[in-house]
Amino acid sequence: MDIDLLSNIFYAMVRTGTPLLLVALGELICEKSGVLNLGQEGMMLFGAVIGFIVALSTGSLWLGVLLAMAAGMLLALLFAVVALGFNANQVATGLALTIFGVGLSTFVGAAWVGKPLAGFEPIALPWLSELPLLGRMLFAQDLLVYLSFALFALVAWVLLKSRIGLILQAVGENPDAASAMGLPVLRVRTLAVLFGGAMAGLAGAYLSLAYTPMWAENMTAGRGWIALALVVFASWRVLRVLLGAYLFGLASILHLVAQGVGLAIPSNLLAMLPYLATILVLLSRDALKTRLFAPVSLGQPWQPGH
Amino acid sequence: MLLSLEPRGQQSRAMLWLSPLLAAALTLASGSLLFLALGHDPLETLHTLLIAPLADWYGVSELLVKALPILLCALGLALAYQARIWNIGAEGQLLLGALAGSAMALQLLDGDSRWALAWVVLAGTAAGAAWAGLTAWLRTAFNANEILTSIMLNYIALNLLLFFVHGPLKDPAGFNFPESAMFADASRLPLLGAEGRIHAGLYFALLALVAVWVLLQRSFLGFQIKVLGLDRRAAGFVGFREKRLVWLVLLLSGALAGLAGVGEVAGPIGQLVPQVSPGYGYAAITVAFLGRLNPLGILAASLLMALLYLGGENAQVAMNLPQAITQLFQGMVLFFLLACDVLILYRPRLNLRWSRRTAPQNALA
Numbered sequence: 260m261d262i263d264l265l266s267n268i269f270y271a272m273v274r275t276g277t278p279l280l281l282v283a284l285g286e287l288i289c290e291k292s293g294v295l296n297l298g299q300e301g302m303m304l305f306g307a308v309i310g311f312i313v314a315l316s317t318g319s320l321w322l323g324v325l326l327a328m329a330a331g332m333l334l335a336l337l338f339a340v341v342a343l344g345f346n347a348n349q350v351a352t353g354l355a356l357t358i359f360g361v362g363l364s365t366f367v368g369a370a371w372v373g374k375p376l377a378g379f380e381p382i383a384l385p386w387l388s389e390l391p392l393l394g395r396m397l398f399a400q401d402l403l404v405y406l407s408f409a410l411f412a413l414v415a416w417v418l419l420k421s422r423i424g425l426i427l428q429a430v431g432e433n434p435d436a437a438s439a440m441g442l443p444v445l446r447v448r449t450l451a452v453l454f455g456g457a458m459a460g461l462a463g464a465y466l467s468l469a470y471t472p473m474w475a476e477n478m479t480a481g482r483g484w485i486a487l488a489l490v491v492f493a494s495w496r497v498l499r500v501l502l503g504a505y506l507f508g509l510a511s512i513l514h515l516v517a518q519g520v521g522l523a524i525p526s527n528l529l530a531m532l533p534y535l536a537t538i539l540v541l542l543s544r545d546a547l548k549t550r551l552f553a554p555v556s557l558g559q560p561w562q563p564g565h
Numbered sequence: 566m567l568l569s570l571e572p573r574g575q576q577s578r579a580m581l582w583l584s585p586l587l588a589a590a591l592t593l594a595s596g597s598l599l600f601l602a603l604g605h606d607p608l609e610t611l612h613t614l615l616i617a618p619l620a621d622w623y624g625v626s627e628l629l630v631k632a633l634p635i636l637l638c639a640l641g642l643a644l645a646y647q648a649r650i651w652n653i654g655a656e657g658q659l660l661l662g663a664l665a666g667s668a669m670a671l672q673l674l675d676g677d678s679r680w681a682l683a684w685v686v687l688a689g690t691a692a693g694a695a696w697a698g699l700t701a702w703l704r705t706a707f708n709a710n711e712i713l714t715s716i717m718l719n720y721i722a723l724n725l726l727l728f729f730v731h732g733p734l735k736d737p738a739g740f741n742f743p744e745s746a747m748f749a750d751a752s753r754l755p756l757l758g759a760e761g762r763i764h765a766g767l768y769f770a771l772l773a774l775v776a777v778w779v780l781l782q783r784s785f786l787g788f789q790i791k792v793l794g795l796d797r798r799a800a801g802f803v804g805f806r807e808k809r810l811v812w813l814v815l816l817l818s819g820a821l822a823g824l825a826g827v828g829e830v831a832g833p834i835g836q837l838v839p840q841v842s843p844g845y846g847y848a849a850i851t852v853a854f855l856g857r858l859n860p861l862g863i864l865a866a867s868l869l870m871a872l873l874y875l876g877g878e879n880a881q882v883a884m885n886l887p888q889a890i891t892q893l894f895q896g897m898v899l900f901f902l903l904a905c906d907v908l909i910l911y912r913p914r915l916n917l918r919w920s921r922r923t924a925p926q927n928a929l930a
Binding site for chain 1: 570850895
């Protein structure tokens with residue numbers, strides 16, 4: 260394998276890992292606050308379709324991105340009302356959100372399937388992108404990928420260094436104690452869910468406006484679910500979310516690698532790889548270990564005054 | 566806060582069954598608003614969607630044809646959900662059933678053995694069970710979350726099916742279309758009656774309905790499953806073996822989904838095609854919840870869901886509406902159901918005069 264091929268693989272790895280990174284960062288914040296939102300796939304799809312429709316009809320990609328985030332937040336708000344306000348089971352509500360999001364996006368996007376769109380183009384930074392191996396990967400991407408780098412830094416700072424991060428963790432680890440300290444548990448959780456929705460919407464927009472600029476029903480192909488597994492795999496640590504996302508990106512583009520070394524494997528079998536990889540990283544012989552890092556109150560309904 | 570929730574202190578039995586009806590009514594109401602916004606007459610659209618498909622016997626038979634796979638999958642899911650095992654993998658288990666059943670039927674193309682059909686059905690059912698068994702194994706031996714593994718196995722199953730239908734199982738005389746050869750008559754589920762496509766799979770579905778009802782409502786095993794679902798620790802204390810029960814509910818629900826899948830290829834379709842299922846396995850999730858995980862409730866809900874599928878096709882042909890209306894309503898009804906379920910444990914209270922004192926307690930977020 261020569262260095263050009265390797266540089267291309269790294270480039271594609273980051274491109275492919277970006278939507279996973281975006282969703283997983285949002286879900287990480289959400290789970291840190293103690294809420295398990297399985298609706299990522301639905302929010303992503305709705306973001307993707309709204310972003311595409313807006314961008315194509317207004318001609319503004321950024322307006323598409325913005326409204327895609329709003330669309331993700333809108334669905335997240337539905338989740339928050341039912342799961343946090345009405346105290347419904349979070350697993351069931353998340354599933355409902357995904358089923359609803361799949362249906363809604365297919366319905367809304369039916370007339371937009373297969374229309375062409377000039378999406379975000381890669382912007383190579385002068386000099387930096389010429390660096391060997393890592394230059395293309397880090398400095399020749401489109402603007403949304405750069406944005407994902409910034410958002411990663413932001414989320415990492417919030418979780419590791421900021422007061423907000425402490426509040427999130429307090430609410431997620433022990434909502435009763437947090438509430439006794441005077442923290443508005445449900446408001447914090449609602450905001451975390453909304454942030455997750457915005458990130459999922461952004462990830463959807465990345466797919467329909469940059470990665471493959473078009474709309475096709477179910478175009479997320481399980482990325483929302485993979486991102487959920489990613490958070491478990493990363494044991495709720497932000498740096499490992501980043502590494503995991505790119506690792507999964509790599510698993511998804513192995514056909515490039517296979518072509519590179521001259522292997523001919525049927526495409527349907529190669530398409531299974533990311534899903535197989537997802538299953539593999541969920542395995543653990545030690546039951547305690549899987550629970551050790553999870554926010555203690557994850558997925559448990561909570562109401563004030565109980 | 567205008568609306569506050571007051572705990573009832575116990576479950577309301579009435580709301581337990583009123584909530585699905587309320588959810589259905591809210592779905593119809595929001596659907597009507599949607600149609601109105603799209604410039605269609607809501608009543609006419611609802612008629613096209615929900616009443617016109619059942620205008621004749623053929624329509625009724627189509628309703629049953631569509632309800633069969635949904636019912637079988639949802640019955641299996643109900644078993645798993647009663648134990649709080651979130652099997653989301655009915656779709657993949659259904660596809661594997663269809664794939665294995667087809668592979669068996671294609672082996673038996675020339676024969677007209679009386680047992681051909683039995684082998685085909687058995688292969689499909691066993692494959693569905695085995696696919697769900699993977700989820701059980703990953704959960705019991707490797708602590709992998711069953712929601713995520715079963716979803717991933719759905720995607721893997723779909724790709725596996727696509728690989729086989731584009732490759733090893735493709736009809737050599739089929740002009741390179743991704744389809745298998747048509748099955749021999751001996752491997753097909755016989756039609757019931759002269760009109761319509763309703764087939765002998767109906768008997769399997771009825772049998773499964775009774776079996777699941779007996780298992781859940783009348784057997785000790787069903788009791789164990791429910792206790793496990795209500796309180797894992799309590800189940801452990803009285804000596805119910807969690808891992809064994811996890812295996813059991815997953816194998817059974819996989820077998821039923823596999824049966825649904827093989828029923829599709831050996832029934833109405835008659836060959837292996839890339840699109841065996843328009844999401845029956847996912848629809849079954851909604852159906853299982855809507856039917857309150859109760860076999861009779863699920864029967865009613867699966868008929869309703871089948872009607873939604875028929876109506877979606879009808880609305881596309883008659884009114885040029887996207888067929889995705891089916892999935893949209895599926896999602897809506899499940900969402901409304903979960904929202905309405907708040908009424909089972911809480912009593913809503915309207916505070917017409919803004920009072921800050923009642924606000925913090927159980928206020929809506």
